Amino acid sequence: MTVVDLTIMPNKMENLTSRKMGVKAASEYLGVSTSTVRRWAQGGYLPGIKIGHRGVWKFTENDLNTVIKNPLDPEEFIHNHKDVPYNWASTKKTYEQIVKELSDIKYAVDQSSIVAVTDKDGIILHVNQKFTEISKYSREELIGKTHRVINSKYHSKVFMKDLWDTILSGKVWHGELKNKDKEGNFYWVATTITPFLDEKGRPFQFIAIRNDITERKMIEERKDEFISVASHELKTPLTSLKLNLQLLERELKKAPAQKRDAYLNKALTYTNRLSRLIGDLLDISKIQSGIVEYEMGVVDIDSIIKSSIYSVQPTSEKHKIVQKSSPHVKVKVDKQRIEQVLNNMLTNAIKYSPKSKDIIVDVVKDSDYVTISVKDFGIGIDKNMHNKIFEKYYRVKEVENSFSGLGVGLYVSHEIIKNHGGTMWVESAKGKGSTFYFNLPIHKSK
Template sequence: EILTSERFNAIFGFARDVPRDLFVKALHPDDFELRNNAHKTALTSGKLFYEARIIWPDGTLRWIRAQGKVYYGSINKPLRILGTLLDITEFKHLQQQKDDFISVASHELKTPMTSIKASMQLLDRLIKVDPSSDKIPQFINRGNSSLNKMQQLVDSLLNVSKITAGQLTLYKTRFLAAQMINECCDHVRLTGTHELELTGDTELELYADRQRIDQVVVNFVNNAVKYAPDSNRIVINISKQGDMAQVSVQDFGKGIPAENIPHLFERYYRVDTSGIQYSGLGLGLYISSEIIERHGGEMGVESEIGKGSTFWFTIPLN
């Protein structure tokens, strides 16, 4: 026999009192034995504790934590358990995010660190054998490139910390959007793999934090290069929309599946298409969206499978 509160019923997804067997049947099949073992242990230890998944009537998966104390009769026979139930779904999601982040961050930092170590070892040997070798600058450049990647990863982490603490400060100045875009996209032009087209109002002046807006544009362009490797054309457009300035970056790659679009600006979310794992912490678009929001603007994306994607943002002109 089970007596429950309204909140207990609601945690299981029921709007009313239901028979005990329905509560038990709501448990995820893989956690059923775990729950039974916890109850068996409680009969001897006097304490009930377990965390398990439950399936709501609508198919939604939730997490619960059950805690209780066993009360005994005069002949030391268990009579009842008085306990509490807690919905820990959000806690489990945050825990999973933390675990995923640690895993991704460790992997992403390990790659440039390994490259730096290898470059330094080769340099050490080369200097001892042939100090005038023309390969020395090559290894130095390779090491610097890996250091820059590590710095970008660490900067992303620091930016997230500042956003979380509400300390992302903006230093606004007036500057030409076209000039800022041309300067921040030089790294793509220098590789020679992609053609950048700057269109629209190239005389439009922005009033914003130049470094932060530069960061947003670079993130858009880098994503266009990363997720549309088979398309070498990227179009960047500047336009005036009423009292707002709009900047958009368009690629002509495979496009983004509709089910992924609502999650693109979430922290640690990384698009995975056709089983290809891309590098990065999954923080770029999240940080970019926060930067634009702090400016009083908006960010969005339009995408069509087979035709490409357009990421855009708007910020106030004044």
């Protein structure tokens, strides 16, 4: 039996001779440590290779028909198809084509997915760059450990037992896992774990390929919360509306006019609130479907601001909305939609500043845009939440139990302004109030 070079490196095919190679020489040849060479040989990751007398590797030509079980190194992974001949003298090009294809596949997987390889006991043997990026652990911190290092303790023992029972039986496992990175942040991954089987059909190694689905899971969680909150928010005004109408019906004949007016005003307030909630839900549906229609017209921005203040001011006797400046600037917009945005900003300013009185509206223009701002002196928003508050269904955790709302108003407003060619943003600090801005292109007469 002819002894040949253990490496089977495609760029060194001409070295496939009958010589032997020691562990140290193999280490230098492969560019890995001697301990890695020994581990590969002793661990059986390269079948047909073993450390013989005096630390000599032996690899026979017959072993070339065996799959080399290191899927992360295409130069050592030879796909075991019966129709692929291993006559290296005549089929060197075929071999190199196979390795090139495997290299391309590995590159594509590494670019798109989070990859880890473990032994049969779950000890991590390899992770790719995307694994270190999402887990925030270095390779050195992961190799030799198990996945307990990123265990979020979210999943039950029954769930994890089912996972292990599946892969240890030689079957592929598909599912979603919630993990925890080095900094304590949680993330979700869609996971496929594939077992590699030995000649007796027993798993000796696993490869896990994952994709980050954290954003999707967060949206799903927000949607679930939204449904719960929406049910409550819609039920509350309906209950109050029904109660006030019942009281009005009972007292209609005997109650004085002032008392009847009070019941009617409350019923009207709850009706308006319910109408706004339903309007927001319809707007989300239209935005997602891309069927929002805008009735564009040239208007003075000052008229929109004054109309919004006139509409919102009566909702709070405690607060005073002050318009700081009144420049007359023409914009081409859907007047009703821009009023909707400004109404939302003013309503939020009142809601989130329960201990202050003043709400300030300001207008600034430059050569191309007019910028409208609404400033309050309320609870403020933490800086790391500034971008998130414009996302669909998002509500700041610290205040969601203290203030009503669906978490859709700012999302709808942001989309309306974006569709008018403008932008919307916030400047705020926790405990120091907030200033919300949006700008619109100035209409220039031709």
